[in-house]
Amino acid sequence: MQEGKFIYLAGFGVEKRLILATAKNIREVFGFGVRFSHITLPPRLGYNPQRGQYxxxxxxxxxxxxxxxxxxxxLALLPFDLYEEGLNFIFGLAQLGGRYAVVSTYRLKSEDERLFFxxxxxxxxxxxGHTFGLMHCKNKKCVMNFSNSLQDVDAKSRFFCEFCSKILPKP
Known part of the structure; x- marks a missing residue:
């Protein structure tokens, strides 16, 4: 169905080890090949100086x-603090059922590298998961459960629950 298609990964100011480990995670969880994009973003694009966020x-x-x-x-990994109107911050954002997503590493940091990754x-x-059309899941362990804090992120698995897994396409 999706043969010959890849998930492209770009990292902007993110450590290479994290990018490589993220690619391995994507291959393991989604089963698709990963290719690396070397595009660049303008340095102040989307920056709001009043908030100090992008x-x-x-x-x-x-x-x-x-x-x-x-x-x-x-998917782009960014070290910037992100926000959306009406929210103090966001960990990431995606086009529901679309192709594009961003994840900020800014608020995910920990002195424990394993926990951070x-x-x-x-x-x-x-x-x-959102790009594949998945909505937020009520299962607290499912990776599609909404996260409003680091405690929420830490409480869930990096995997999809049985229900959400059935919706994901197979490579």
Missing amino acids: KGDTLLEVLSKVYYPDMLKF ERVFKEVNHEL
Whole structure:
């Protein structure tokens, strides 16, 4: 069905080890191949100086102009603090049923690198789940459960529950 299609991953100011580990996570959880994009973003794009944050949907809109013929999805990892109108911050943002997603590592940090990477994987899987059409799940352990805090992120698994797994496409 999706043969020959890849999930493209871009990292902007994010450590290479995290990008490589994220690619491994994506292959393991979704079963699709991962390719790396080397696009760049203008340094102040979407930046709101009053808030000291970047507007998530502005970044998502610019990224949505990136296209590769063999692209299934496109995900960008960013070190910036993101927000949306009406919210203090967001961990990430995705086009529901679309191709593009962003995840911020800014609020996921921990001195424990394993915990930090695990948090990033959970948010990556969550946002990619949205691109595959998944909504928020009521199962507290499902990666599609809504996260409003680090405690919420830490409480859930990086995997999809049985119900959500059935909705995801197979490679």
